[in-house]
Amino acid sequence: MISQLIFFMLLGVSLFLFAKQAQQIYANIQLGKPVDRFDNPKARIKKMLLVAFGQQKMFKRWTPAILHLFVYVGFCIINIEMIEIVIDGLFGTHRILSFLGGFYNFLIASFEILAFLVLLACLVFLVRRNSMRIKRFQSPELKDWPKTDANLILITEILLMSAFLLMNAADYTLQGLGVGHYAQVGSFPISSLISPYLTTNTETLVFIERGCWWFHIVGIFAFLNYLPYSKHLHIILAFPTTYFSNLNPKGQLDNMPSVTQEVKAMLDPSFVPQVLEGPLRFGVKDVQDLTWKNLLEAYTCTECGRCTSSCPANITGKLLSPRKIMMDTRDRLTEVGDNVKKNGSFVDDGKSLIDTYITRAEIWACTSCNACVEQCPVNLNPLEIIMDLRRFAVMEESQAAASVNAMFSNIENNGAPWKYAQADRANWIQGTD
Amino acid sequence: MQNELNVPTMAELMARGETPEILFWVGCAGSFDERAQKITRDICKILQHVGLKFAILGTEESCTGDPAKRAGNEFLFQMQAMTNIEILTGYAVKKIVTACPHCFNTLKNEYPALGGNYEVIHHTELIQSLIREGRLKTADGHEFLGKKITYHDPCYLGRANEVYEAPREILQQLDVQLTELKRCRSNGLCCGAGGAQMFKEPEAGNKDINIERIEEVIASQAQIVAAACPYCMTMLKDGVKVKEKEGEIEVLDIAEITVRANKL
Ligand code: SF4
Numbered sequence: 001m002i003s004q005l006i007f008f009m010l011l012g013v014s015l016f017l018f019a020k021q022a023q024q025i026y027a028n029i030q031l032g033k034p035v036d037r038f039d040n041p042k043a044r045i046k047k048m049l050l051v052a053f054g055q056q057k058m059f060k061r062w063t064p065a066i067l068h069l070f071v072y073v074g075f076c077i078i079n080i081e082m083i084e085i086v087i088d089g090l091f092g093t094h095r096i097l098s099f100l101g102g103f104y105n106f107l108i109a110s111f112e113i114l115a116f117l118v119l120l121a122c123l124v125f126l127v128r129r130n131s132m133r134i135k136r137f138q139s140p141e142l143k144d145w146p147k148t149d150a151n152l153i154l155i156t157e158i159l160l161m162s163a164f165l166l167m168n169a170a171d172y173t174l175q176g177l178g179v180g181h182y183a184q185v186g187s188f189p190i191s192s193l194i195s196p197y198l199t200t201n202t203e204t205l206v207f208i209e210r211g212c213w214w215f216h217i218v219g220i221f222a223f224l225n226y227l228p229y230s231k232h233l234h235i236i237l238a239f240p241t242t243y244f245s246n247l248n249p250k251g252q253l254d255n256m257p258s259v260t261q262e263v264k265a266m267l268d269p270s271f272v273p274q275v276l277e278g279p280l281r282f283g284v285k286d287v288q289d290l291t292w293k294n295l296l297e298a299y300t301c302t303e304c305g306r307c308t309s310s311c312p313a314n315i316t317g318k319l320l321s322p323r324k325i326m327m328d329t330r331d332r333l334t335e336v337g338d339n340v341k342k343n344g345s346f347v348d349d350g351k352s353l354i355d356t357y358i359t360r361a362e363i364w365a366c367t368s369c370n371a372c373v374e375q376c377p378v379n380l381n382p383l384e385i386i387m388d389l390r391r392f393a394v395m396e397e398s399q400a401a402a403s404v405n406a407m408f409s410n411i412e413n414n415g416a417p418w419k420y421a422q423a424d425r426a427n428w429i430q431g432t433d
Numbered sequence: 434m435q436n437e438l439n440v441p442t443m444a445e446l447m448a449r450g451e452t453p454e455i456l457f458w459v460g461c462a463g464s465f466d467e468r469a470q471k472i473t474r475d476i477c478k479i480l481q482h483v484g485l486k487f488a489i490l491g492t493e494e495s496c497t498g499d500p501a502k503r504a505g506n507e508f509l510f511q512m513q514a515m516t517n518i519e520i521l522t523g524y525a526v527k528k529i530v531t532a533c534p535h536c537f538n539t540l541k542n543e544y545p546a547l548g549g550n551y552e553v554i555h556h557t558e559l560i561q562s563l564i565r566e567g568r569l570k571t572a573d574g575h576e577f578l579g580k581k582i583t584y585h586d587p588c589y590l591g592r593a594n595e596v597y598e599a600p601r602e603i604l605q606q607l608d609v610q611l612t613e614l615k616r617c618r619s620n621g622l623c624c625g626a627g628g629a630q631m632f633k634e635p636e637a638g639n640k641d642i643n644i645e646r647i648e649e650v651i652a653s654q655a656q657i658v659a660a661a662c663p664y665c666m667t668m669l670k671d672g673v674k675v676k677e678k679e680g681e682i683e684v685l686d687i688a689e690i691t692v693r694a695n696k697l
């Protein structure tokens with residue numbers, strides 16, 4: 001009875017805390033500007049099914065794709081077991097779903113095999129990340145917390161899966177000994193192999209079985225509440241993020257409607273510009289100037305670095321790293337969100353996304369090649385943020401390299417980025433080969 | 434051969450009461466860069482050879498605004514776009530072929546929202562369809578037979594607009610030995626010129642992007658690297674020069690290869 005009560009309280013508290021965190025994240029995302037990503041639901045669902053559910057883009061790199069697939073499928077399927085754990089926990093039953101008979105055996109067997117695969121994959125990931133010197137795990141932005149975060153998650157998964165298998169092993173042994181309520185149910189392809197190494201002392205076995213049960217469930221509650229602080233938030237947000245993907249060709253950069261209004265007014269004095277809502281700032285200085293989709297993406301970033309490892313600027317030693325663009329956006333958004341929460345509305349803290357977090361040298365190193373966008377397994381778009389920061393630098397501050405400004409004035413004066421006269425534009429016809 | 438080029442402008446055709454099938458958007462590089470000018474002339478030769486009625490805007494053409502837009506100057510971009518759209522509308526242009534993937538992308542994807550709606554194709558797509566229709570036939574015993582050729586995907590043709598097959602199909606039907614670079618198609622590596630990099634010094638780093646790319650070309654052991662973008666052309670050519678491989682590796686645009694293979 002007491003254990004049921006404790007379980008009930010733990011469940012309630014962890015769900016409550018998680019809901020609060022989720023609410024905060026939602027509120028932070030709402031700080032962004034509007035953008036319409038609600039059209040064409042059919043195409044959007046298809047994108048989501050392919051990219052998030054089907055892990056389509058992961059398969060650009062096979063080794064991590066297969067390992068990740070184990071963890072992903074394992075995670076989803078083993079969570080079915082959570083239904084049983086929660087019912088057992090609340091009502092003090094043991095393996096309540098075992099009435100499913102043959103199907104139950106099938107379920108338990110597949111949980112076991114998957115748990116084992118997850119365990120293996122996480123071990124390989126741990127080794128890959130820490131001792132194989134894979135370049136995308138060595139970047140400066142992956143030191144400190146992000147590195148700890150990644151390792152913490154892997155270790156936690158290993159512990160959870162071990163506890164799960166050990167629990168089953170103890171249960172299986174108890175079943176064999178015919179102890180109390182440990183009826184002969186389930187099929188244990190992996191844990192039956194561990195069972196011979198366990199003691200036959202009933203009390204110790206029950207202790208192990210119960211201990212692992214509690215460890216498993218408490219671990220999962222903790223994991224749930226750890227998500228909002230971690231790159232592992234992607235296991236939830238990958239779905240909405242891919243649903244709201246940009247469906248246009250990658251080369252298409254939005255035409256800022258606020259600029260269209262001004263340009264039209266300039267070209268045609270009789271044009272009456274529409275009054276656009278909100279304070280008008282061209283481009284992005286801080287996270288509030290980004291769209292809610294950019295902000296959702298920042299929370300979804302898995303910090304995998306596929307973008308950075310294919311970025312021509314990063315490959316050739318420039319400061320730019322598209323992963324860092326996403327991580328900086330998330331860090332700044334968390335900071336701004338806390339600021340808003342504390343003060344009721346945003347109070348200037350003397351910081352901004354540009355300069356405080358992302359330097360000019362980074363944004364000006366981009367070739368707009370879209371490699372990062374192409375590689376991202378969850379369809380994020382660091383390029384959009386980079387371009388919007390440039391827009392701020394150029395249109396609000398007139399800050400660009402002298403050669404870039406020269407290019408602007410050439411286009412303005414002679415219709416070409418170089419200093420040639422417009423009148424000479426068709427001289428090539430007379431040329432000789 | 435140069436004197437045979439007959440390139441009418443839209444204004445001239447209009448004065449004669451004629452309309453072309455297609456407008457050839459030459460682009461700034463194609464108009465002013467010496468090497469790109471040659472490619473421009475080659476595209477005209479192809480159009481002329483197959484008897485496709487085309488015209489250019491001539492001195493009425495102006496930058497699409499792409500470099501300004503990618504450098505953050507949306508004002509300048511939209512000024513350019515609106516002025517160009519006005520001219521294109523004046524000539525009731527419906528179909529455009531471009532020599533530059535950047536012009537291609539901008540006209541195709543970014544002009545419609547500003548009121549400019551055209552069918553836009555890149556010259557590799559045009560050449561591909563001319564070959565498919567049997568209007569372009571490779572000359573016997575052309576110089577590329579059996580040569581090892583590789584193709585560098587321009588970002589704004591490939592990833593940005595997913596045109597991967599047209600240039601490859603053109604090369605394949607030449608019976609060349611087509612080899613792929615390690616990073617190709619959607620995984621292709623940029624030449625380093627996009628996003629206004631063409632017009633500025635690179636940021637501090639430890640290597641130039643075109644050198645990284647040319648090393649991959651060298652590793653492929655290709656004798657020719659085919660390009661389809663005037664910016665890529667410049668970057669690849671410079672890369673070959675820096676690596677002192679001018680004697681071994683030739684950089685050619687798909688249009689140049691087509692002209693030579695057809696002995697035009
Ligand atoms: S678009 Fe910019 S940030 Fe993204 S890969 Fe290319 S150069 Fe890097």
Ligand code: SF4
Nearest residue numbers: 301302304305307376
């Ligand atoms: S932006 Fe995408 S590719 Fe880059 S680190 Fe984040 S999840 Fe990975």
